[in-house]
Amino acid sequence: MKPAPHNLISIDIGSTYTKGALFAFGGPAGARVLKRCEVPTTPHLTDGFNRVLAGLVPRGGGAVDKVDTVDRVDGNPRAATPAASTLSTPSTVSTVPVRFSSSAKGGLRIAAVGLVPELTVKIAKLAACSAGGKVVRAFAYGLTSESVAELEALAPDIVLVTGGTDGGNRERVLENVRLLAASRLACTIVYAGNSELACEVRKLLAGKKLRVTDNVMPEVDRMNLEPARAEIRHAFLETIVEGKGLAEVVRAVGAPPKPTPLAMFELAEALAARRPRWRDFMVVDMGGATTDVYSHTEAFMGGDGAVLRGVHEPLLKRSVEGDLGLRVSALPLYEAVKDSVHSPELEAFVRKVAAAPDYLPQAPEELEYDRVLARACVKEAVLRHAGILRSVWTPTGRVSVQHGKDLRRVRTMVGTGGSLARLRDPQLWSGMWAKPDGEELNLLPEQFEYKVDAEYLWPLLGNLAAEFPEEAAALAENCLQPLSGGVILTPPETPGGCQRRV
Amino acid sequence: MDKKRATIVLGVIGSDCHSVGNKILELYFAKRGFHVVNLGVMVPQDEFIDAAIETGARAILVSSLYGHGEIDCAGFRERCVERGLEKVVLYVGGNLVVGKTEPEIIVDKFRKMGYDRVFLPGCNLGEAAELLRQDLGITEPLDPE
Ligand code: B12
Numbered sequence: 353m354k355p356a357p358h359n360l361i362s363i364d365i366g367s368t369y370t371k372g373a374l375f376a377f378g379g380p381a382g383a384r385v386l387k388r389c390e391v392p393t394t395p396h397l398t399d400g401f402n403r404v405l406a407g408l409v410p411r412g413g414g415a416v417d418k419v420d421t422v423d424r425v426d427g428n429p430r431a432a433t434p435a436a437s438t439l440s441t442p443s444t445v446s447t448v449p450v451r452f453s454s455s456a457k458g459g460l461r462i463a464a465v466g467l468v469p470e471l472t473v474k475i476a477k478l479a480a481c482s483a484g485g486k487v488v489r490a491f492a493y494g495l496t497s498e499s500v501a502e503l504e505a506l507a508p509d510i511v512l513v514t515g516g517t518d519g520g521n522r523e524r525v526l527e528n529v530r531l532l533a534a535s536r537l538a539c540t541i542v543y544a545g546n547s548e549l550a551c552e553v554r555k556l557l558a559g560k561k562l563r564v565t566d567n568v569m570p571e572v573d574r575m576n577l578e579p580a581r582a583e584i585r586h587a588f589l590e591t592i593v594e595g596k597g598l599a600e601v602v603r604a605v606g607a608p609p610k611p612t613p614l615a616m617f618e619l620a621e622a623l624a625a626r627r628p629r630w631r632d633f634m635v636v637d638m639g640g641a642t643t644d645v646y647s648h649t650e651a652f653m654g655g656d657g658a659v660l661r662g663v664h665e666p667l668l669k670r671s672v673e674g675d676l677g678l679r680v681s682a683l684p685l686y687e688a689v690k691d692s693v694h695s696p697e698l699e700a701f702v703r704k705v706a707a708a709p710d711y712l713p714q715a716p717e718e719l720e721y722d723r724v725l726a727r728a729c730v731k732e733a734v735l736r737h738a739g740i741l742r743s744v745w746t747p748t749g750r751v752s753v754q755h756g757k758d759l760r761r762v763r764t765m766v767g768t769g770g771s772l773a774r775l776r777d778p779q780l781w782s783g784m785w786a787k788p789d790g791e792e793l794n795l796l797p798e799q800f801e802y803k804v805d806a807e808y809l810w811p812l813l814g815n816l817a818a819e820f821p822e823e824a825a826a827l828a829e830n831c832l833q834p835l836s837g838g839v840i841l842t843p844p845e846t847p848g849g850c851q852r853r854v
Numbered sequence: 855m856d857k858k859r860a861t862i863v864l865g866v867i868g869s870d871c872h873s874v875g876n877k878i879l880e881l882y883f884a885k886r887g888f889h890v891v892n893l894g895v896m897v898p899q900d901e902f903i904d905a906a907i908e909t910g911a912r913a914i915l916v917s918s919l920y921g922h923g924e925i926d927c928a929g930f931r932e933r934c935v936e937r938g939l940e941k942v943v944l945y946v947g948g949n950l951v952v953g954k955t956e957p958e959i960i961v962d963k964f965r966k967m968g969y970d971r972v973f974l975p976g977c978n979l980g981e982a983a984e985l986l987r988q989d990l991g992i993t994e995p996l997d998p999e
Binding site: 468470472473493515516517519520521522524541569571572573659661662744745751753 | 861869871889891893894895896897898900901904905907908909910911938
């Protein structure tokens with residue numbers, strides 16, 4: 353006997369739109385999306401949230417498993433807007449369980465402090481990103497009064513303090529902690545450095561909101577992200593609920609929020625655990641201000657006698673590029689990629705959309721500019737996420753040295769985010785492999801299928817992935833549109849245009 | 855100074871991939887009671903220093919076996935000083951130069967580069983460990999072999 357379907361509502365409060373969907377899980381038809389709803393995010397976050405909720409709550413009480421034909425517009429990425437009558441509803445009490453995430457008001461802003469850029473600073477950034485945070489600034493070695501002043505001005509939500517292996521560096525780590533103790537910082541400080549110093553750190557930071565946890569790097573070459581992630585998640589609940597105007601929502605729906613990127617992270621984990629074909633995949637979430645890249649694949653395979661130097665990156669990794677996006681970050685994006693794409697017309701378009709982040713181009717040539725920018729954006733973001741294989745000449749011949757993460761075995765690439773859904777560009781990846789020849793090989797995916805989350809359901813399914821991994825993963829897989837038409841994209845075999853293996 | 859807390863960083867410098875001696879050094883110094891952080895083969899200078907900063911290591915033991923030691927090891931002491939490891943004890947060992955050169959000349963060359971002690975193949979590891987104990991000011995005896 354099939355279990356009865358049950359309904360769930362998931363809502364994501366983004367920086368520009370608040371989006372939600374009503375799902376039916378567990379019914380005979382499998383996991384389904386019944387209804388979508390989207391409104392502009394309101395300065396008082398609860399207003400937009402309530403409007404979306406009112407648009408989604410099923411009428412009449414009991415569980416529904418029928419697609420609501422009134423509000424849902426099939427195949428249209430722009431979701432229904434709630435009827436005018438529900439817009440004024442000040443607050444809706446939902447009979448259906450609600451889960452939600454937020455990246456509004458700057459998301460979860462984390463400053464990372466570590467010692468060596470290639471070790472604890474890098475690992476602190478990985479921990480912050482994998483907890484759904486955005487690294488607003490990272491500091492290496494000793495803090496100074498200038499860097500502390502900079503930190504105070506940045507006013508991050510969390511300062512993540514790392515440094516030293518267990519039993520390792522004492523002096524510089526303690527000195528950094530002393531400077532933080534003397535600062536005016538009022539935010540949460542998460543300490544995940546040399547664990548031998550925990551007692552001293554507790555004493556020094558007694559006047560601050562402090563969370564002490566296990567070291568992110570207990571030994572050189574051993575990374576331990578989970579405890580720091582957990583503390584960041586807890587601190588997020590406090591920070592968001594208290595500081596970002598979400599307390600009301602939490603009280604109304606009785607569930608804590610997640611940072612949107614954490615929801616995506618959990619969806620990727622669910623896919624890898626539950627769907628056999630999802631071992632080696634990537635997700636690119638391109639927004640107006642930032643571009644997030646997620647990869648799920650083993651970081652280092654060590655074939656051909658290659659040696660890994662530096663940090664062994666995690667199986668599931670997220671990176672955030674704060675200077676790559678199609679609207680708010682259009683200018684820095686153009687700066688970063690203008691060596692390969694540039695024209696006066698494109699530059700004029702970039703200036704126009706950077707000044708008007710809500711602008712939706714209609715004219716064919718403007719849509720083409722957007723596509724050109726998107727292609728450059730995903731290429732740059734994936735290049736930064738990927739590792740590098742360098743040939744080192746030794747007396748016996750060549751030896752390969754790998755830095756960073758090997759993405760070559762990735763077989764599925766998912767595009768999500770408003771822009772990628774809107775552009776639906778089968779050519780999105782056409783320029784990714786093009787790069788001048790050299791001794792370096794960027795460890796990019798070698799062949800993959802490109803699919804797009806055209807209805808932007810992934811962040812919403814992410815909210816449900818930890819509790820309902822099976823159904824969230826199944827629906828996440830089924831809702832994708834195969835943009836490359838089932839074709840596996842591979843690098844073009846033109847001389848100079850593609851990169852060969854070393 | 856408690857010897858258990860004496861962390862030492864170990865590795866084979868440059869593009870050198872001779873791994874056997876490195877493994878022996880790791881096992882030996884660990885057995886004698888040091889906390890060994892072994893970076894393995896093909897280690898750039900900065901990576902030794904990175905690891906020493908994070909682990910609070912007080913000594914770095916560099917190996918070079920393939921004959922390019924003179925090039926790979928030069929400037930290491932200066933780099934340590936620049937990066938805040940003024941007091942770190944530096945040892946170097948292995949087949950440090952190509953061909954037949956008088957041991958005294960080799961030792962002198964590497965001492966001038968700033969290495970505190972220089973070891974050639976066939977050196978006695980027991981002596982090396984004992985010297986390291988003294989150089990680090992560890993008062994208690996080492997663990998037995
Ligand atoms: C096995 C070997 C290889 C193997 C290595 C496999 C591996 N995974 O390790 C392979 C085939 C890959 C190889 C390659 C090469 N090799 Co080779 N190799 C050897 C060989 C035969 C044995 C090395 C060994 O394992 N010794 C045993 C270990 C226990 O001894 P050890 O390495 O010397 O280390 C001890 C001491 O030196 C000392 N020590 C070392 N460092 C330090 C540091 C401190 C602080 C202290 C206290 C002590 C210390 O303690 C160690 C433990 O007891 C030696 C010859 C020999 N008999 O030594 C040549 C030898 C080292 N190789 C040599 C050469 C030239 C090469 C190549 C350049 C050859 C080529 N042109 O193709 C390449 C270099 C490749 C590279 N990029 O590194 C030369 C070096 C000449 C020189 N320096 O003047 C040697 C000496 C052979 C020779 N007589 O010509 N090699």
